[in-house]
Amino acid sequence: MATLHPKLSEERSQTVVSSTKSVKLKIKRSNPNVNSEERFDDYVVPIEKWTTVLDALLDVKSHLDHSVGIRYSCRQASCGSCGMKINGKPALACFTKISELDSDTVTVEPMDNFPVVRDLVVGFERMINNHKKVMPYVIRDDSEIDPESGMREFLQSPENVEKYIQFSSCIKCGLCNSACPTMAMDTSFVGPQALAQAYRYIADDRDKGKNKRLKVIDESHGIWRCHFAGSCSQVCPKGVDPAMGIQLLRGYLLGIRD
Amino acid sequence: MERETGAREGLKGWLNPGKIGKFGIERLAWLLMRLTGLGLLAYFIGHIWETSHILDGKAVWDKSLEMTQTTEGHLFLALVIGMCVFHTGNGIRLMIAQMGYGIGKAERPDYPYKPQSINMKGKACIYATLGMAALAMWYGMAVMFA
Numbered sequence: 001m002a003t004l005h006p007k008l009s010e011e012r013s014q015t016v017v018s019s020t021k022s023v024k025l026k027i028k029r030s031n032p033n034v035n036s037e038e039r040f041d042d043y044v045v046p047i048e049k050w051t052t053v054l055d056a057l058l059d060v061k062s063h064l065d066h067s068v069g070i071r072y073s074c075r076q077a078s079c080g081s082c083g084m085k086i087n088g089k090p091a092l093a094c095f096t097k098i099s100e101l102d103s104d105t106v107t108v109e110p111m112d113n114f115p116v117v118r119d120l121v122v123g124f125e126r127m128i129n130n131h132k133k134v135m136p137y138v139i140r141d142d143s144e145i146d147p148e149s150g151m152r153e154f155l156q157s158p159e160n161v162e163k164y165i166q167f168s169s170c171i172k173c174g175l176c177n178s179a180c181p182t183m184a185m186d187t188s189f190v191g192p193q194a195l196a197q198a199y200r201y202i203a204d205d206r207d208k209g210k211n212k213r214l215k216v217i218d219e220s221h222g223i224w225r226c227h228f229a230g231s232c233s234q235v236c237p238k239g240v241d242p243a244m245g246i247q248l249l250r251g252y253l254l255g256i257r258d
Numbered sequence: 259m260e261r262e263t264g265a266r267e268g269l270k271g272w273l274n275p276g277k278i279g280k281f282g283i284e285r286l287a288w289l290l291m292r293l294t295g296l297g298l299l300a301y302f303i304g305h306i307w308e309t310s311h312i313l314d315g316k317a318v319w320d321k322s323l324e325m326t327q328t329t330e331g332h333l334f335l336a337l338v339i340g341m342c343v344f345h346t347g348n349g350i351r352l353m354i355a356q357m358g359y360g361i362g363k364a365e366r367p368d369y370p371y372k373p374q375s376i377n378m379k380g381k382a383c384i385y386a387t388l389g390m391a392a393l394a395m396w397y398g399m400a401v402m403f404a
Contacts, residue, residue: 089280112267166364179281181288184271203364228355229288230376231281239367244375251358 022046023098025056027068028109031118040107041065047098053106054082054093057120069119077237080173084120085109090175090235111178127174130190133216134198139209154206167200167245169238176232176242188221192232195223196242199249210252218253284376287384291348294341301338332402340395347387355380 022044030038043064045056057070072082075094082093087107098106114122138154145151176192177183183191198217202210217223226246233243251257271277278286311322326335355361355375362374 088276112271162366163364166367169367181271181277181285184267185269187266227288227291228284228352229281230284230373230380231277233373233375234281234284236371236373239369239371239373241362241364241367241373241375243373244361244364247356247361247375248358248364250356254357256357 021048023056023103024105025060026105026107027057027060027119028107029068029119030110030116031069032116033118041068049097049099051098052094053084053086053091053096053098053108056098056106057093057108069117069121071121078171080171083111083122083173083175083178085111085178090178092173092175092237095237111174113178113180113183114174122174124172124174127172127177127191127193130194131172131197133190134194134201134213135209135216136197136201138201138204138207139212140206141208156204156206160205163205164200164203167196167203167240167242170197170200170240171238173237175235175237176240179231179235181229181231182225182227186221186225189225190217190222192226192242192246195226195249196232196240196245199245202249202252214252217249223249223253282376283381283384287348287387290344291352294345297341298338298345301341332399335402336395336399339398340391343394344387344391347390348384351380351383351387 025043025045026040027043028038029041030036043060045059045064047056052075054070054072054075057068058072061068061070070082070084070093072094073079074081077092077095080092083090084093085091085108086093086096087101087103090111093108108120110116110120110122114124114127117123140154142151145153170193172193174193176196180189180192182189195217198213201207202213223246226243228243228247230243233241236242248257272289272292278289308322308325312319325331360377360379362377365374
């Protein structure tokens with residue numbers, strides 16, 4: 001049996017793991033499939049300075065109420081599953097430390113502008129469908145790899161990568177759509193997520209599908225409904241800056257960009 | 259685009275003052291742009307109605323002009339001046355931004371992921387526009403109440 005190094009053993013024994021602080025977690029509960037009732041349930045959870053909102057929610061599920069509905073996966077802001085409204089602002093639960101909220105009460109609600117499935121879980125169908133509509137892939141007539149004709153992968157300069165790499169960081173968490181004031185009123189608006197992705201592929205010099213994508217977004221509930229409130233960019237946890245992508249995308253439709 | 263009912267915030271998403279606190283001056287500018295747009299549209303319709311009285315003779319025309327020659331009328335006109343200046347100034351800012359100028363340059367994002375499109379240039383323009391609107395209202399009131 002392996003033994004710990006004496007110094008390491010000593011260090012571990014001195015580590016205090018008990019919490020000295022706690023917060024009240026207010027969780028919005030609802031189940032539209034059963035009834036229209038909505039309520040807030042309060043839970044007191046211990047926190048450390050590194051505790052995230054997701055950690056606190058999992059603490060509630062483990063020790064206080066296992067029926068709380070949440071969706072999560074990677075716990076490191078990569079999968080985009082745990083988007084929710086935290087103290088009134090859309091954010092990823094795994095990327096939000098409670099100590100940084102500077103509040104003794106943390107209110108968590110499902111994201112706005114999405115249909116609620118249950119508690120903090122919302123449906124992404126519309127966002128994913130709009131994402132698909134802007135054709136989020138490189139469009140070309142020729143095949144990428146064709147051994148017979150000697151075709152290899154498409155080459156691209158580092159300078160050209162920089163033109164779109166920012167927008168390829170999108171994790172489809174839906175926070176931008178939730179923060180967008182146009183989404184709050186227009187149930188048919190394509191949304192900042194899909195528009196930023198349209199720009200990501202149009203700005204990619206390997207892509208030849210610009211006209212097809214512009215046709216999709218140049219309609220009554222498309223790009224012209226954005227009025228640059230900038231809220232989408234303020235909540236993006238990956239620095240995608242959808243508002244910038246949308247304004248740059250407009251340049252193609254206005255004839256400023258080729 | 260796909261329509262989804264029962265999943266929108268509605269007017270609460272526009273008018274909630276908490277949103278302005280959380281999303282900053284850009285969100286306030288967005289809200290004021292919409293409200294001043296609606297206000298100016300209402301004024302424009304009212305203005306056409308008021309000036310149409312000229313067809314009914316001098317007496318009716320003079321009477322219709324008296325509507326704005328009161329304290330309330332002056333305050334209303336000062337508000338119209340403010341709405342007009344803000345809507346124009348902010349509209350120019352938006353047109354420039356929507357052409358892709360002054361919103362930064364796409365580059366590899368790095369923590370803490372500060373959005374380039376929400377920058378000090380834009381904020382300064384919004385504050386300047388608000389200041390100009392306030393100044394125009396003050397000047398308008400100084401002339402009307404003189």
